[in-house]
Amino acid sequence: MSVILAQTDTTVGFLSQxxxxxxxxxxxxxxxxFIKVYKDFKSFKDDGKRVPKKRKKLVRRSTKTTFILGDFSFRVAKPPLHSELLRAIPWFYSTSANRSGERFERAFCEAKADIIIEDINGLRESVSSRLIKINAKKWRRLR
Structure with missing residues (x-):
């Protein structure tokens, strides 16, 4: 599978399966x-994943939020993805487009990506997603 450089719902990211x-x-x-980003809740359910009943409303209504459930982290990208390529695949592993612990560097990212998807707004580094750890009894915001 290819590595895609694209603007995600939060920041510039590498996407791949x-x-x-x-x-x-x-x-x-x-x-x-890595975080697993789903294109919709149907893809999440088809992947065999479940959210505790008490947390379903929180997950469904949250935007730009990554959830940790046990040892699995996921996000459902709400805004429509602009590329047909991204819409066709139900999920991707996602990570910020940079070297580990460093800032976005366009030349590095373009050299490492197999496919670059860029719209008229370009690629821009912005705030990463909120991070919330959930279970059946409680939830806690980590970032």
Missing amino acids: DAQKLYEIKSRPSSKP
């Missing part, structure tokens, strides 16, 4: 998992 390629690009330890 191959986590190993993303680990190599970012020089990131494999013990630190």
